[in-house]
Amino acid sequence: MRLTIITPDKPVFDGDATSVTVPGSGGAFEVLENHAPIVSTLEDGKIIIRTGKSEEIINIIGGVVEVIHNKITVLAEGIKEK
Structure with a gap:
């Protein structure tokens, strides 16, 4: 899938x-x-992205997600920096 x-x-x-x-x-x-x-x-929270054996976490500030035909698009209001 493409994210x-x-x-x-x-x-x-x-x-x-x-x-x-x-x-x-x-x-x-x-x-x-x-x-x-x-x-x-x-809502504000974590997006957990898994690719094979690795995992990445991105903390977002709200937004919307659309999933269609194995394409995931997230329009986030912002990112919480570490």
Whole structure:
């Protein structure tokens, strides 16, 4: 699957992932390959990106996510820097 994470300031991530967990407004949910199309609002929280054996965590400040045809697009309001 292809994941793109964008903020108003800059692109944050653009790459392939085997699974992605996002902080949905109704609770966190995981997206796997061939997931049904969905659009959801996001709360502040962690996006967990899994690619094979590695895992990356990006802390976002709200936003929306769209999943369609194995493409995940996250429009985040901002990123919480470490």
